Every structure is written in C-alpha cells, then in structure tokens.
Amino acid sequence: MxxxxxxxxxxxxxxxxxxxxxxxxxxxxxxxxxxxxxxxxxxxxxxxxxxxxxxxxxxxxxxxxxxxxxxxxxxxxxxxxxxxxxxxxxxxxxxxxxxxxxxxxxxxxxxxxSLDAGHYRAGRDMVALATALYPSERILGGKTLSLGGTHGPNPFRPDDSSSRVGDVSAVIMQNLPRWAEFLRTPPLELALLDEWEEKIERIARHVQHVDVTTLAGVPTWMMLLLRRVTALAGADYITEVWPNLRLFLHGAVAFGPYRALFKELIPHERMRYLEIYNASEGYIAVQDEPDSExxxxxxxxxxxxxxxxxxxxxxxxxxxxxxxxxxxxxxxxxxxxxxxxxxxxxxxxxxxxxxxxxxxxxxxxxTKHFLNAFGEEVVIENADAAIAAACQATGTTVRDYTAAPIYFDASAGSRGGHQWLIEFTKMPPSPDQFVAVLDHTLRQLNSDYDAKRHRDMALAPPQLTVAPAGTFERWLASKGKLGGQHKVPRLSNSRELLDEILRIL
Structure with a gap:
C-alpha cells in the first residue's frame, strides 16, 4: 500500500x-x-x-x-x-x-x-519516469541505496556551524525532508562518513540485510560497494543478496565502460538502467526513454x-x-x-x-580536453602542472604526451586507472619517481582525483608507457597534421586516440 x-x-x-x-x-x-x-x-x-x-x-x-x-x-x-x-x-x-x-x-x-525546485524536483521526476516506464516492477517497494560524499565546515566561516561545504550528493542528502529518509539507505551517519575505506565497509555490512530495489550514484563507487556486498554475503551475484533489485539511476561519468561489469554482477534480465545528467550547479537532463541514450x-x-x-x-x-x-x-x-x-x-x-x-x-x-572516466575530472591544466612537477623532480623534460583511461577488467580483477604515453627528451633516472610525483601533484591539484585515488580504492596509480623518439610526430604526419598549429590532444576520455598512437610504436 x-x-x-x-x-x-x-x-x-x-x-x-x-x-x-x-x-x-x-x-x-x-x-x-x-x-x-x-x-x-x-x-x-x-x-x-x-x-x-x-x-x-x-x-x-x-x-x-x-x-x-x-x-x-x-x-x-x-x-x-x-x-x-x-x-x-x-x-x-x-x-x-x-x-x-x-x-x-x-x-x-x-x-x-535550488534544492527544492531543482535537485529534489528532478529526483521526483526521475522516480516518476521510472515507475511509469516500468509499472510492473516494485521500484518503490524497497529501499533506494544512494552513495554520496561528505560535507564539512565552510573554510571561509569556520566558526559558523550553520554554513557547510561538501559534495553536492552530501548536501542533498543532509537537507532531505525526514519522510524521504524512510525511502533510502544507508542512514546518514554512514552515508556521510568521510573515510572512504571505512565508509564502503560499514555501508556494505549494513545494506546486505536491507531490501534494496534501486541503486543511485556514480558507477565507480557503486561497483566497489556491490563487489564488497557480494563478497561479505558469499554470493556470486548481487541479486542473490537483493532479489528485488530492479533499477540503477546513474550519472557523473559515462556508463558505457561499466555496462558489462554491472551485467556480470547483476545478470537479472529485468534489471534497468537510467541515466541522470546532474552537476553541482543543478540537474540538467534525465533519460526518459528506456532504449535510448x-x-x-x-x-x-x-x-x-x-x-x-x-x-x-x-x-x-x-x-x-x-x-x-x-x-x-x-x-x-x-x-x-x-x-x-x-x-x-x-x-x-x-x-x-x-x-x-x-x-x-x-x-x-x-569545453576543454579532460579525463573523467571515473569522476576524477582531470583537466589539461592539472595534467600540465603535474608533468612539469615530475620533470623538475627527476631532472628530465617531456617532448609530448597524452593520457587516457584504463577501464575496469572484472576478469583480471583490475581497477580503473590512467595510462600516460610520454615521449621524453631523455629518460628520467627513476621512472617510478616520475610517476609518483605526477600522481602526488595531481592529488594536490584536484580534490576529485585525490578522492578516487584514496588508498587505491577506485583508481589505480598512473601507468607509464614510454614512447620512442618521434612517435607523436609520426602520428601527426599520418594524420596530415604535422607542423603549424596542430597538437596532440593531451587528455582524452576514451582510449581511441591512445590506442591509435600505440599501434604505430
């Protein structure tokens, strides 16, 4: 009822x-x-x-x-x-x-x-569309498992306990009306923990005993949580733990690379996926047709x-x-x-x-090249600064570089990461040190990258591939783009460009 x-x-x-x-x-x-x-x-x-x-x-x-x-x-x-x-x-x-x-x-x-007429209204719209698209499913019959970040004091007003800053997901959850808490899991004291390793573990132990019918969150973190829940339950599939699971409302990063991984964990033919385009600034768009992107x-x-x-x-x-x-x-x-x-x-x-x-x-x-396959939002300015810091630390210089995602491989048990194809003017004395400084600088510059790299949980350390001298020139020449203002794209959110360059090595 x-x-x-x-x-x-x-x-x-x-x-x-x-x-x-x-x-x-x-x-x-x-x-x-x-x-x-x-x-x-x-x-x-x-x-x-x-x-x-x-x-x-x-x-x-x-x-x-x-x-x-x-x-x-x-x-x-x-x-x-x-x-x-x-x-x-x-x-x-x-x-x-x-x-x-x-x-x-x-x-x-x-x-x-913006909360009431933006975020919350869009949330109701997403649920309304889902229940209309899939009327035979008990989408609201159980709990919605939502993963979010955390919030803390406003650094500009540290003595004002009423002013807070945090991930938009944490802001939304903290301000939800009391009745909405009845529909979701885990409780706020777990959902808003700031230590991700503890957070995943404690949430996994809590939700394995809950009737979860809907998932809502970023695929990167949701995959980690589902894997931990199945491991704790000794199950092969998450549907053995949550037999009524029917819907995943996902956003923040492209879902394509994750689709097969979720299919392995959730083989149920009635499992549905709907995309949300939301940002810190508000909700922009939602998927309202099941068979369309x-x-x-x-x-x-x-x-x-x-x-x-x-x-x-x-x-x-x-x-x-x-x-x-x-x-x-x-x-x-x-x-x-x-x-x-x-x-x-x-x-x-x-x-x-x-x-x-x-x-x-x-x-x-x-509007700029970027890396955001896992919600890390690395922009070119971050990458250039990290490369410069690594060069200074190891006494080398870089002629050219590009970077792309390494996607999850469930069969190999590997995490996602970034592959950096770099052409040096001279090899750094210690490639491992170069990578360590690159990674450390990115974590300093970018809080989202830092969160994903925390204890290697969602994002593995960067992987360095050294390009022989002249690699990027040969690739540009093959495209008829050698000379002038043509440049190798520094960052790409797919592997198409990087794999194409690797083929000419």
Missing part, C-alpha cells in the same frame, strides 16, 4: 514533465521572469536592472557570460556570509567541486530554492539555458543562442542562469541536440 501511495504521489509530476515537453519556450520564458523577479533587489539585480523583467535576448545584452573565475569574487563574498549578492538572503550551503584552472576546488552556492532537457527546474556554438567556445564575449535557435547535431557549450544566483554561467560541459520536440541532448564532453 505504501508503495502504491508513493508511486501515485511522485507520478503527479508527469503532468508537469509533459507540459514542458510540449511548451518548452513558454516554460523557459516564465522561469527566467521568475528568476529576475526574485533576484531584483540583490546587488546583481540592481546592477543589471532585473526589475525590468526582460527576456532571454535582453539578458544576453545586459549581462556578460561568466566562467567560475569571473564569478568568483562575488561567490567569495557569499562564502564569507554576505547576503543579497547574487541571490536573496544569506547562502549557507555550498557544493564543492573540482575542475577550475586556478583552484583545487570550486564552491557552488546551493540555495533552498538521449536525455530529456529539464526546463522547469530553476535553470534558464543558453547555448554557445562551437565556433564561439574560445571567444572573449561569445555569442549565445536561445533554446528556439539550436539545431540538431551541433555541439554547444552550456550557459546557465539559476535559482542559486549563477548568472550566465559557463558550466564547462558541451552537449548535442538529438531531438527538438521535445528537447533531448547527449553529453559530448567538456
């Missing part, structure tokens, strides 16, 4: 989903008006005249497109407790994320509005969208398009204005539209 009541309650969101599917431009216009009206008395609202209640095109004329670095002076003031800067009132919660060029972490404001763009979740065409990615003042101007098959960088006070903010992701009625997208990458 409880399952039926909850299912009825969440499926009431289907009407709203169908409305923004059918009336996307109207919904986005109204959403922008609401954002501007709410923030009109803030410092930014007064500076840019939000009281005029202008439309998206006027927004593009009045406000600049901003990166995190551009917005940071204002965000820092918010972090320090100043109210009414970007959004009304004082913000007390911040999502901590990596990926910036000049800081180990970035801090994204999380307001009550396309994601439905969420249009009434506190985010107003603009899109930068590919030829404008590097422009100082990029031209943006409104939703009614985008075209199929083209790559766009996302620009968002949100109910957390992020105004015309470049989120850093690129998407491609696969459908315009309704609007569906696929994630195509980042």
């Amino acid at each position: 409880i399952d039926s009541i909850i299912t009825w309650a969440v499926q009431r969101r289907l009407t709203a989903i169908n409305h923004f599917r059918s009336h996307p431009h109207e919904v986005q216009r109204e959403l922008l008006r609401g954002l501007l009206h709410t923030a009109q008395a803030t410092e930014w609202g007064q500076r840019y005249g939000f009281a005029d209640a202008f439309d998206g095109r006027e927004l593009a004329q009045r406000l600049p497109v901003s990166s995190y670095e551009d917005l940071y002076p204002a965000i820092e003031r918010v972090l320090k407790g100043e109210p009414n800067v970007l959004w009304p009132g004082q913000v007390t919660w911040f999502a901590k994320s990596s990926g910036t060029t000049n800081a180990r972490s970035k801090y994204i404001p999380v307001t009550r509005e 396309d994601l439905l763009l969420l249009l009434d979740h506190g985010i107003f969208y603009e899109f930068i065409p590919a030829d404008q990615f590097e422009a100082e003042n990029p031209r943006t398009l409104q939703l009614d101007e985008v075209e199929l098959g083209r790559s766009y960088a996302l620009v968002i204005s949100t109910n957390a006070g992020l105004w015309r903010y470049k989120i850093g992701d690129t998407v491609r539209f696969t459908c315009l009625a309704p609007y569906r997208i696929r994630i195509t990458g980042r």
Whole structure:
C-alpha cells in the first residue's frame, strides 16, 4: 500500500514533465521572469536592472557570460556570509567541486530554492519516469541505496556551524525532508562518513540485510560497494543478496565502460538502467526513454539555458543562442542562469541536440580536453602542472604526451586507472619517481582525483608507457597534421586516440 501511495504521489509530476515537453519556450520564458523577479533587489539585480523583467535576448545584452573565475569574487563574498549578492538572503550551503584552472576546488552556492525546485524536483521526476516506464516492477517497494560524499565546515566561516561545504550528493542528502529518509539507505551517519575505506565497509555490512530495489550514484563507487556486498554475503551475484533489485539511476561519468561489469554482477534480465545528467550547479537532463541514450532537457527546474556554438567556445564575449535557435547535431557549450544566483554561467560541459520536440541532448564532453572516466575530472591544466612537477623532480623534460583511461577488467580483477604515453627528451633516472610525483601533484591539484585515488580504492596509480623518439610526430604526419598549429590532444576520455598512437610504436 505504501508503495502504491508513493508511486501515485511522485507520478503527479508527469503532468508537469509533459507540459514542458510540449511548451518548452513558454516554460523557459516564465522561469527566467521568475528568476529576475526574485533576484531584483540583490546587488546583481540592481546592477543589471532585473526589475525590468526582460527576456532571454535582453539578458544576453545586459549581462556578460561568466566562467567560475569571473564569478568568483562575488561567490567569495557569499562564502564569507554576505547576503543579497547574487541571490536573496544569506547562502549557507555550498557544493564543492573540482575542475577550475586556478583552484583545487570550486564552491557552488546551493540555495533552498535550488534544492527544492531543482535537485529534489528532478529526483521526483526521475522516480516518476521510472515507475511509469516500468509499472510492473516494485521500484518503490524497497529501499533506494544512494552513495554520496561528505560535507564539512565552510573554510571561509569556520566558526559558523550553520554554513557547510561538501559534495553536492552530501548536501542533498543532509537537507532531505525526514519522510524521504524512510525511502533510502544507508542512514546518514554512514552515508556521510568521510573515510572512504571505512565508509564502503560499514555501508556494505549494513545494506546486505536491507531490501534494496534501486541503486543511485556514480558507477565507480557503486561497483566497489556491490563487489564488497557480494563478497561479505558469499554470493556470486548481487541479486542473490537483493532479489528485488530492479533499477540503477546513474550519472557523473559515462556508463558505457561499466555496462558489462554491472551485467556480470547483476545478470537479472529485468534489471534497468537510467541515466541522470546532474552537476553541482543543478540537474540538467534525465533519460526518459528506456532504449535510448538521449536525455530529456529539464526546463522547469530553476535553470534558464543558453547555448554557445562551437565556433564561439574560445571567444572573449561569445555569442549565445536561445533554446528556439539550436539545431540538431551541433555541439554547444552550456550557459546557465539559476535559482542559486549563477548568472550566465559557463558550466564547462558541451552537449548535442538529438531531438527538438521535445528537447533531448547527449553529453559530448567538456569545453576543454579532460579525463573523467571515473569522476576524477582531470583537466589539461592539472595534467600540465603535474608533468612539469615530475620533470623538475627527476631532472628530465617531456617532448609530448597524452593520457587516457584504463577501464575496469572484472576478469583480471583490475581497477580503473590512467595510462600516460610520454615521449621524453631523455629518460628520467627513476621512472617510478616520475610517476609518483605526477600522481602526488595531481592529488594536490584536484580534490576529485585525490578522492578516487584514496588508498587505491577506485583508481589505480598512473601507468607509464614510454614512447620512442618521434612517435607523436609520426602520428601527426599520418594524420596530415604535422607542423603549424596542430597538437596532440593531451587528455582524452576514451582510449581511441591512445590506442591509435600505440599501434604505430
């Protein structure tokens, strides 16, 4: 009966989903008006005249497109407790994320509005869609196992116990209404532990005795947990522990490399997988069709969208398009204005539209080359700095390099990792020291990489492959790209490029 009541309650969101599917431009216009009206008395609202209640095109004329670095002076003031800067009132919660060029972490404001009308609304939508897609399954009949990070004091206000920073998953879980705790596992005291080895062990011991019907989280960590649960239970498959398991809501990294691994652990033919495109800044899209990789763009979740065409990615003042101007098959960088006070903010992701009625997208990458196969978010700036530190420590120099993921191999029992193909001008006296400094520097620069490398649990140490002299030149020549401005991509989120270069060794 409880399952039926909850299912009825969440499926009431289907009407709203169908409305923004059918009336996307109207919904986005109204959403922008609401954002501007709410923030009109803030410092930014007064500076840019939000009281005029202008439309998206006027927004593009009045406000600049901003990166995190551009917005940071204002965000820092918010972090320090100043109210009414970007959004009304004082913000007390911040999502901590990596990926910036000049800081180990970035801090994204999380307001009550962004939680209620963004993260939580999208969570209800995902459950509503899942129960509608799979009505014969008892998706809400048991517990949802959700894995998250942790949170701690705001470093800018360490004496203010009400202000916290942490992974967005931890922020969301900590602020969930009490009734929602009835639906999920493990309890908060386990879910929010900050020591990952202890966390995985204690959660595994707790949840093996729970009726888990749904999984929610990042594939990297979920795979570690499922393996530990099966080991503790002496089982071959996780469905021996949780016979009613039916759904995995996954996000943060591409699921392709993990699909076969999850199939081995969960061979049940009725197991379903749905993707979520969420970020510290909010929920962007969800998978609303079971047999498609396309994601439905969420249009009434506190985010107003603009899109930068590919030829404008590097422009100082990029031209943006409104939703009614985008075209199929083209790559766009996302620009968002949100109910957390992020105004015309470049989120850093690129998407491609696969459908315009309704609007569906696929994630195509980042505006810069990156490594994020396991949620580590290593950007080129991180890689270049780590290479430089390793060269200095070992007295060598690097002519060229590229790096790509090493995916999990269940049959060999191996973890994921990174393979670095490096062409040295001279070999370092100690290749092991080179790798150790490279790894250590990446951990210092990037908190997400550091978390994945903690005690080698989710990410193995970097693997070095030495390229003979002239390797990268030969590859560029084979592509007709030798000389001029052509460069070898430093980082790639797939193995296609690296494997192609390895074949010419």
